[in-house]
Amino acid sequence: xxxxxxxxxxxxxxxxxxxxxxxxxxxxxxxxxxxxxxxxxxxxxxxxxxxxxxxxxxxxxxxxxxxxxxxxxxxxxxxxxxxxxxxxxxxxxxxxxxxxxxxxxxxxxxxxxxxxxxxxxxxxxxxxxxxxxxxxxxxxxxxxxxxxxxxxxxxxxxxxxxxxxxxxxxxxxxxxxxxxxxxxxxxxxxxxxxxxxxxxxxxxxxxxxxxxxxxxxxxxxxxxxxxxxxxxxxxxxxxxxxxxxxxxxxxxxxxxxxxxxxxxxxxxxxxxxxxxxxxxxxxxxxxxxxxxxxxxxxxxxxxxxxxxxxxxxxxxxxxxxxxxxxxxxxxxxxxxxxxxxxxxxxxxxxxxxxxxxxxxxxxxxxxxxxxxxxxxxxxxxxxxxxxxxxxxxxxx
Numbered sequence: 001x002x003x004x005x006x007x008x009x010x011x012x013x014x015x016x017x018x019x020x021x022x023x024x025x026x027x028x029x030x031x032x033x034x035x036x037x038x039x040x041x042x043x044x045x046x047x048x049x050x051x052x053x054x055x056x057x058x059x060x061x062x063x064x065x066x067x068x069x070x071x072x073x074x075x076x077x078x079x080x081x082x083x084x085x086x087x088x089x090x091x092x093x094x095x096x097x098x099x100x101x102x103x104x105x106x107x108x109x110x111x112x113x114x115x116x117x118x119x120x121x122x123x124x125x126x127x128x129x130x131x132x133x134x135x136x137x138x139x140x141x142x143x144x145x146x147x148x149x150x151x152x153x154x155x156x157x158x159x160x161x162x163x164x165x166x167x168x169x170x171x172x173x174x175x176x177x178x179x180x181x182x183x184x185x186x187x188x189x190x191x192x193x194x195x196x197x198x199x200x201x202x203x204x205x206x207x208x209x210x211x212x213x214x215x216x217x218x219x220x221x222x223x224x225x226x227x228x229x230x231x232x233x234x235x236x237x238x239x240x241x242x243x244x245x246x247x248x249x250x251x252x253x254x255x256x257x258x259x260x261x262x263x264x265x266x267x268x269x270x271x272x273x274x275x276x277x278x279x280x281x282x283x284x285x286x287x288x289x290x291x292x293x294x295x296x297x298x299x300x301x302x303x304x305x306x307x308x309x310x311x312x313x314x315x316x317x318x319x320x321x322x323x324x325x326x327x328x329x330x331x332x333x334x335x336x337x338x339x340x341x342x343x344x345x346x347x348x349x350x351x352x353x354x355x356x357x358x359x360x361x362x363x364x365x366x367x368x369x370x371x372x373x374x375x376x377x378x379x380x381x382x383x384x385x386x387x388x389x390x391x392x393x394x395x396x
Contacts, residue, residue: 024115024355024356024359025053025054025057025111025115025352025356027050029111029114029115030050030053030054030111031050032114033053033107033110033111033114034049034050034053034107036110037106037107037110039103039104039106039107045099046089046091047091047095047096047099049099049102049103049107051074052099052100052102052103053103053107053108053111054074055070055071055074055096055099055100056100056103056108056345056346056348056349057349057352057353057356058070058073058074058349058353059336059346059349060328060329060346060349060350060352060353060354061073061328061353061356063328063329066093067093067096067097067336068090068091068092068093068096071090071091071096072088072090075088075090076088097342100342100345101339101341101342103345104341104345105341105342105344105345105348108345108348108349108352109344109348111348111352112186112348112351112352115352115355116182116183116184116185116351116352116355118134118177118182118184119177119180119182119358119359119362120134120177120179120180120182120362121366124366125179125180125362125365125366125372126179126371126372126373127178127179127313127371127373128177128178128179128180129179130212130302130306130310131301131302132210133210133211133212133234134177134210134211134212135177135178135179135211135212135214135310135313136175136176136177136178136184136207136211136212136213136214137175137176137178137213137214137215137313137314137315137316137317138173138174138175138176138200138203138204138213138214138215138219138317139173139174139176139215139216139314139317139318139321140171140172140173140174140196140199140200140218141171141172141174141321141324141325142158142169142170142171142172143169143170143172143325143335143347144166144167144168144169144170144333144334144335145167145168145169145170145334145335145337145343146167146168146334146335146336146337146338147166147167147168148168148338148339150338150339150340151168151338151339151340151343152168153191154168154190154191154340155168155169155170155171155189155190155191155194155340155343156168156169156189156191156194157169167334170188170189170335170343170344170347171188171189171194171196171199172186172187172188172189172199172347173186173187173196173199173200173202173203174186174187174203174317175203176316176317176320178214178313178314178316179372179373180358180361180362180372181316181317181319181320181323181358181373181377182320182354182355182358183320183324183351183354183355185203185206186203186351187199187200187202187203188344188347190340196218197218197219197221197224200215200218200219200224201223201224201227204219204224204227204228205227205231206231207228207231207233208231208232208233209231209232209233210232210233211233211234212233212234212235212236212297212310213228213233213234213235213236213237214235214236214237214310214311214313214314215228215235215236215237215238215314216237216238216314217237217238217239217240219237220237220238220239220240220243220294221262222260222261222262222263222271222272222273223262225237225260225262225273225275225294226262226271226273229273229296234295234296234297235294235295235296236293236294236295236297236307236310236311237293237294237295238291238292238293238311239260239277239292239293239294241290241292243260243292244261245258245259245260245275245277245292245294246258246259248274251276251299252299253299253303253304254278254304255276255277255278255279255299255304255307256276256277257274257275257276257277258274258275258276258277258294259272259273259274259275260272260273260274260275260294261273275294275295275296276294276295276296276297276298276299277292277293277294278292278293278294278295278304278307278308279291279292279293280304280308291308291311293307293308293311295307316373320354323354323377323378324350324351324354327377327378328350328353328354328357329350335347357377357380358377360380361375361377361380364380
């Protein structure tokens with residue numbers, strides 16, 4: 001393909017997406033992560049590890065393109081800085097896979113940890129805070145991986161009365177910033193840990209003071225509650241219908257104080273944690289659903305109505321999951337990678353690509369003085385593709 005033909009094959013929006021990725025994930029940060037994980041190149045390569053880190057992110061941005069076409073997108077992006085005379089050589093697919101294997105997962109994991117930060121701003125991002133506390137939801141999502149022996153052994157498969165599932169499945173438990181729907185942190189399943197609760201325990205240990213964690217009833221166990229709140233974070237968890245929460249002290253606002261038992265109530269080794277309980281019923285048509293929530297928030301901090309409304313923010317995670325699985329992944333429902341290491345690497349690239357678009361949306365919302373939640377993720381991608389690329393808008 002000639003240089004002019006290659007240039008005409010790229011839309012301005014595609015080039016702008018590459019520019020935005022370098023802005024949010026600068027080259028120096030990638031280099032630092034490679035050094036931190038002792039994974040930097042010992043010699044200059046045609047497919048360097050630093051370039052492959054951006055390639056993995058670009059695989060998610062251009063999920064409906066082949067790996068070679070993704071590489072073309074990145075190479076064309078270099079011309080924004082270095083001119084149209086830059087020579088472009090497209091490697092064969094096997095070379096790209098080998099280069100991804102050299103990069104591995106650990107460096108991309110480190111890049112996620114360093115690049116991704118909460119982006120909601122107090123007083124400027126509606127729905128992100130409650131009385132100074134940052135709203136963070138926890139939940140899980142499943143990804144289908146290619147049907148290989150390695151993936152099956154590492155991630156496992158779902159089971160039902162009809163047998164095993166068609167694909168190995170990667171379970172991801174993640175934190176989402178409610179006001180922006182940014183994926184802040186995650187845990188991925190492997191051969192030693194596949195339970196959503198076990199993954200949640202690892203993630204909840206990384207809560208921070210100043211956060212208000214919102215969780216569904218799957219996570220409501222005494223042990224998980226203690227892990228989440230011992231860090232100094234506040235929490236609102238929904239409890240299962242059979243959870244024993246006797247009334248210890250009634251409160252004037254209709255809620256009451258109780259004890260959440262860690263282990264079996266009444267046994268000598270059981271531990272109890274004081275919680276405030278809020279009960280309410282939602283009626284939708286003929287359907288009535290009873291809810292029980294437990295929280296660390298005191299009556300003077302939040303009324304029962306406010307607690308119920310805050311818990312509803314947890315559903316923002318479902319929107320985030322849809323953005324990642326249905327909008328970003330335009331290629332298919334199954335990931336590309338055929339080994340566990342590359343599957344995890346690919347998922348981090350997807351999470352970083354999602355973060356890049358979310359940062360762009362948040363910036364637009366602040367400038368336009370609108371709520372970021374009123375901006376559609378899918379529509380935002382379409383808008384980006386209509387924008388004219390500005391050369392030099394990212395740092396190498």
